[in-house]
Amino acid sequence: MAGQRYVRYILFAVLVSLRGWSVSYFTDIEATQCITVIFFVSSSSSNGLKNAGVDAVAGWKGEHANSGSGSGTTSQSKGDAAKRPEAEKPLEISISPSTPPAASAATSKPAPKQSDDLIKAPGTTPNSQNALAPPKAAGPRMNATFVTLARNGDLWEIVKSIRAVEDRFNHKYNYDWVFLNDKPFDDDFKKVTSALVSGKTKYGLIGEEHWSFPEWIDQDKAAETRRDMGERKIIYGDSISYRHMCRFESGFFFRQPLMLDYEWYWRVEPSIELYCDINYDPFKFMADNKKIYSFVISLFEYSETIPTLWNSVKKFMKAHPEHIAEDNSMAWLSDNGGKDYNRCHFWSNFEVGNLNWLRSPAYIDFFDSLDRDGGFFYERWGDAPVHSIAAGLLLQKDQIHFFNDIAYYHVPFTHCPLEEKVRLDNKCHCDPNQNFDWNGYSCKILNAPLSARLTSVRHQEVLRLPRHAKAQRMGAASVMGEADTL
Ligand SMILES: Nc1nc2c(ncn2[C@@H]2O[C@H](COP(=O)(O)OP(=O)(O)O)[C@@H](O)[C@H]2O)c(=O)[nH]1
Numbered sequence: 001m002a003g004q005r006y007v008r009y010i011l012f013a014v015l016v017s018l019r020g021w022s023v024s025y026f027t028d029i030e031a032t033q034c035i036t037v038i039f040f041v042s043s044s045s046s047n048g049l050k051n052a053g054v055d056a057v058a059g060w061k062g063e064h065a066n067s068g069s070g071s072g073t074t075s076q077s078k079g080d081a082a083k084r085p086e087a088e089k090p091l092e093i094s095i096s097p098s099t100p101p102a103a104s105a106a107t108s109k110p111a112p113k114q115s116d117d118l119i120k121a122p123g124t125t126p127n128s129q130n131a132l133a134p135p136k137a138a139g140p141r142m143n144a145t146f147v148t149l150a151r152n153g154d155l156w157e158i159v160k161s162i163r164a165v166e167d168r169f170n171h172k173y174n175y176d177w178v179f180l181n182d183k184p185f186d187d188d189f190k191k192v193t194s195a196l197v198s199g200k201t202k203y204g205l206i207g208e209e210h211w212s213f214p215e216w217i218d219q220d221k222a223a224e225t226r227r228d229m230g231e232r233k234i235i236y237g238d239s240i241s242y243r244h245m246c247r248f249e250s251g252f253f254f255r256q257p258l259m260l261d262y263e264w265y266w267r268v269e270p271s272i273e274l275y276c277d278i279n280y281d282p283f284k285f286m287a288d289n290k291k292i293y294s295f296v297i298s299l300f301e302y303s304e305t306i307p308t309l310w311n312s313v314k315k316f317m318k319a320h321p322e323h324i325a326e327d328n329s330m331a332w333l334s335d336n337g338g339k340d341y342n343r344c345h346f347w348s349n350f351e352v353g354n355l356n357w358l359r360s361p362a363y364i365d366f367f368d369s370l371d372r373d374g375g376f377f378y379e380r381w382g383d384a385p386v387h388s389i390a391a392g393l394l395l396q397k398d399q400i401h402f403f404n405d406i407a408y409y410h411v412p413f414t415h416c417p418l419e420e421k422v423r424l425d426n427k428c429h430c431d432p433n434q435n436f437d438w439n440g441y442s443c444k445i446l447n448a449p450l451s452a453r454l455t456s457v458r459h460q461e462v463l464r465l466p467r468h469a470k471a472q473r474m475g476a477a478s479v480m481g482e483a484d485t486l
């Protein structure tokens, strides 16, 4: 180390004195370049002496060649070059006195002109406009928005979902995104999310009346439920905020002032994944095909969270027969003509739906009736069975759509299209073996094509279930129609 330092001092001293008397042999710039090169060589560790020096020069040269503005500095260039993998390094490593480094260009000399070679380089040839796809999707947009309920602490998980939605769909459509929170969103959340969304972003603070216990709730009874469900280790059983969340998603998100501007919504939760390109507009598809509600995954609800939900539903049906659709999906919700609920529901962390339906008297009467019965707090009713039962009873069967081609993940389940052509055409990156439709816990198992059902290990497991359980599963699924409907 001491020897190296000694050599470095000598070289430096010699060059400084050389610069003093060498006017006739070196220009100022040439001397400065030499000093710079020697400094890099001599200040590098003994292992990398030679390479570091060459890299420094190469990087300096490359940076300069690319930088018409002269804004780079030699020290930045060196750092970049040292990090750059071998294949990306500029090929040229000699120093040309006619191309001063950027730092020196800050003196009186004008920036050099681009050489003819550079202008003729293939990368600079203008693209023919005719050969390019249009930059944005053509056609009309629907009056629609994405909507996300989130906490500030969800930022780094919701950004993953936003990237997925933007990359797979919205970069071509630029729909807005409404974020809702029971606390004010902080600047960081707003800054990062609005940088990622291609449409407008809006941030709403939920009023206390939509995120609190209604006055008819008996607090002692609600607290006792939480204690008991916590003890029984029921998922989110002891949580107050989860209950407010479920009630809000069931009855209030579509009535927030920011949502009143829109007719269609697409719900997005943190940490989801989209596995295929969506090369059409699902909002427009819904409108054109007279659909009102949609899903990608359906499954069985935990019975411990909804012991009396179906009783409440039956009470509502009796009180409001005028709201029950004629061609409804009761056969999908119940295996015994409406006596019991089979617990099938659409997984509501993904939804594309019509807000006017949720704001209609039919849905509002349904929600108010359930809310009065108190099961959001005395049990732990989820917004998924609430939305699903409403869709199943208040809508006609053909107003509910299954988006088979929207490949989706929310922990722990995946929907991945079974048809290879769909996956290849839409650049999907999901494993069809992970498709939840084949799982015995899915309410959609009979929607899978026969070939997939016969070869699916998971389906074989269902087939081996005890007769009664199998009948229940098959009964639940047997009302499902073609692959794109219930
Ligand atoms: N603002 C707010 N959002 C919440 C709260 N709890 C849950 N959420 C949001 O509600 C949605 C559902 O919550 P999540 O934790 O994903 O529940 P899970 O999918 O059922 O496990 C997500 O979009 C969460 O970000 C809360 O206390 N406040």
Ligand SMILES: [Mg+2]
Pocket: 269, 270, 349, 410
């Ligand atoms: Mg979630």
